[in-house]
Amino acid sequence: MHIAIVTENFLPKVDGVTRTLARLLEHLQAGGHRVAVFGPESGMETYAGAELYGTAGIPFLPYPELKLNLWRPEFTRKLVEFEPHVIHLVDPVWLGAAALAICHTKLQDIPVVSSYHTNLATYCGHFGLGIFTPLMWRWNLFCHSRCRYTVCPSPSTRDMLEYHEFQNVRLWPRGVDTTLFSPRHRSCSLRAEWTGQPDTPKTILLYVGRLSYEKNIGLVVDAYKQLDHARCHLVLVGHGPAHNDIKAECERLEIPVTFTGYLQGTELATAFSSADLFVFPSTTETFGQVVLEAMSSGLPVVGLVAEGVRDLVDHRKTGLLLDTTGLTVKEQAKHYKANIITLINDIPLRTVMSNNAIKSASRYSWWEAMECMVQVYRDATEEARLKHTMLDIDNQQINKHSVDERGDSGVEEGFSEEELDDLDRAEAGKSKPIEPLL
The missing domain is CATH 3.40.50.2000 (Glycogen Phosphorylase B;)
Incomplete structure (x- = not known):
């Protein structure tokens, strides 16, 4: 085509x-x-x-x-x-x-x-x-x-x-490319680079996407501010209009956050597999490609009940989804933080969710x-072809009806207009009355 x-x-x-x-x-x-x-x-x-x-x-x-x-x-x-x-x-x-x-x-x-x-x-x-x-x-x-x-x-x-x-x-x-986005690419050295600690015991919280307010990134930052930073570390992959504001606020409050900028290919895949939880607060997704990549990498998802995301994440099976209906901004941060803490503390649950996420993501083939x-x-294209065929048939029927109304037998169907006129003249000549013999 x-x-x-x-x-x-x-x-x-x-x-x-x-x-x-x-x-x-x-x-x-x-x-x-x-x-x-x-x-x-x-x-x-x-x-x-x-x-x-x-x-x-x-x-x-x-x-x-x-x-x-x-x-x-x-x-x-x-x-x-x-x-x-x-x-x-x-x-x-x-x-x-x-x-x-x-x-x-x-x-x-x-x-x-x-x-x-x-x-x-x-x-x-x-x-x-x-x-x-x-x-x-x-x-x-x-x-x-x-x-x-x-x-x-x-x-x-x-x-x-x-x-x-x-x-x-x-x-x-x-x-999703399950070969690229796989737990096999987990890197201890990258985790150490993020936290400044070799063999870090911290739970790595990962966000991948635009750093912009329409992605609701403020919910992750607000929840993270209230967490015990001796036990977890936030990594933000991406860039956008909210980057400078978030970075300045974290520096002002002395909150440890790693900003990587945009990553692609193997670098992005390694970042996914080297984290422990995927935090994704967006309410504007039509699908959530990064959610699928995180799941394929073995990360439980902490997200919201929203279009796209709720089709991918099975609540309590591959992650935890927060329904924000009727909640104030402060209440959303409180409950979102609670979901993160649940998965930081419950390592066996996290492991089960990780395995479930990998299995669920494997069903999606590019x-x-x-x-x-x-x-x-x-x-x-087939519907267009059939439509044109039907129009051609209709036009042929209209032409046939027009010819029939002229009193012809129909055997001339398919002749050109010039040929039909010639036939009409010939028929007119044949139909002259026979003169009587004298």
């Missing part, structure tokens, strides 16, 4: 969306598909065999790392020339909306599908723009409703979308996950 992908986000930025897209492109290359990607400038011409077309964007002021990418006239030409069999819009908001307009005018017969990755409407509240939450839901619905299918990564996210009246929602799950998306492409 020829598959065109339009995305608001791409490499070299590293997050759940870009990592999933990279996996998808690698899978499509292995399947022999031809792919073109239209998105923000990446500095690359190709990735995993896919042709990359980049554009500039305007920084989104409340969230400078996000950009409103601009549709270039060159994109239109390249997209039409590519002759796609299906077009995939990734989190369509700005660039994806422009692509919808182009599809409507230039590529009306090509099926379009979309994927929902980011809870932008929820983010509005975290940015102090809660008044725009309903508007963002309406805009998301407008964009996705123009697509044949909308795919999302988890059952709870699907439920949320259907609640907001999204139609034709299908699942596109995620996978190949099967990516095949789900390929099947969506196949279904969309």
Whole structure:
């Protein structure tokens, strides 16, 4: 298939969306598909065999790392020339909306599908723009409703979308590399580097993700402040707008925290497997890829009852989930701290949860996950083909009805208009009355 992908986000930025897209492109290359990607400038011409077309964007002021990418006239030409069999819009908001307009005018017969990755409407509240939450839901619905299918990564996210009246929602799950994310990569030297103690007895609490307030990172920090730091140590992997504030506060209060910045590949896998607990307080996930990677690495998860996360973590079996409904910020920190303490103190329970987490994560295969998306492409193109076939049949029936109304026998069906006119003239000549003999 020829598959065109339009995305608001791409490499070299590293997050759940870009990592999933990279996996998808690698899978499509292995399947022999031809792919073109239209998105923000990446500095690359190709990735995993896919042709990359980049554009500039305007920084989104409340969230400078996000950009409103601009549709270039060159994109239109390249997209039409590519002759796609299906077009995939990734989190369509700005660039994806422009692509919808182009599809409507230039590529009306090509099926379009979309994927929902980011809870932008929820983010509005975290940015102090809660008044725009309903508007963002309406805009998301407008964009996705123009697509044949909308795919999302988890059952709870699907439920949320259907609640907001999204139609034709299908699942596109995620996978995990169980060879890379494995307890086998545990490093005593890394643990010693983090804590400053060889063979440290401390329980390592690990967070991986953006250090930003929409990720609810403040809950982890507030809970950690109240813990016994002689018994545990917090490691924050990632970066973001809250980094400097968190670091300054921890230094001011003399709270021991390790900041590693962004990690990838084997460094990230080693960090996962060298920790003891995964602390993840986000309420805005559509899946929670880092949660799955933590579980595959043998880490029990201390999280919240929220979309995405609650589909992965089995409460009291692979971790502990806190329901924050009706709780104040102070109460949330208190109960979250209690869950962390429970797993710090109960090593046998932690061990059982660790084994359960590894087993649970092993059920998620990247190949099967990516095949789900390929099947969506196949279904969309097949439905488009059937639709065109039905339209052709309808048109033939209309033409036949038109011919029958002209009194013809029907044997001329399939003739051109010029041929039909010639036949009409011939019939007219044959039907002249016979003159009587004199």
